[in-house]
Amino acid sequence: MTKPYKDPEVLERLYWDEGMTLEELGEKFAVHHTTVQQSMKRLGVPRDQSRRPYQISEEDILDDINGAWDQLGRRPTAREYDRLGRYSDGTAKRRFGRWNLALEAAEELR
Known part of the structure; x- marks a missing residue:
């Protein structure tokens, strides 16, 4: 059985018809x-560019x-944040320039 996030019809329905975000789909x-x-990229499911993570x-x-x-109970590493956080460490790095700047x-x- 195909995993639902690998099924283009499921992804398209939930993303476009039901308006779910990438974060909601991940959850x-x-x-x-x-x-x-x-x-979505691999399967050719188009994304709405107005809903970009930035x-x-x-x-x-x-x-x-x-x-x-x-x-x-301490500063998270980028890897720990990627596992525990709602967003990816890459989102923080892109916004702040470097992981340490985001931490500061x-x-x-x-």
């Missing part, structure tokens, strides 16, 4: 949202980093 299928994104606010990213920080900004909010 539904118990995979990281980048797995869904890669699957529309996530800096505050949301920093709050999420601090949530992972709280879970660990998150620490200022603590």
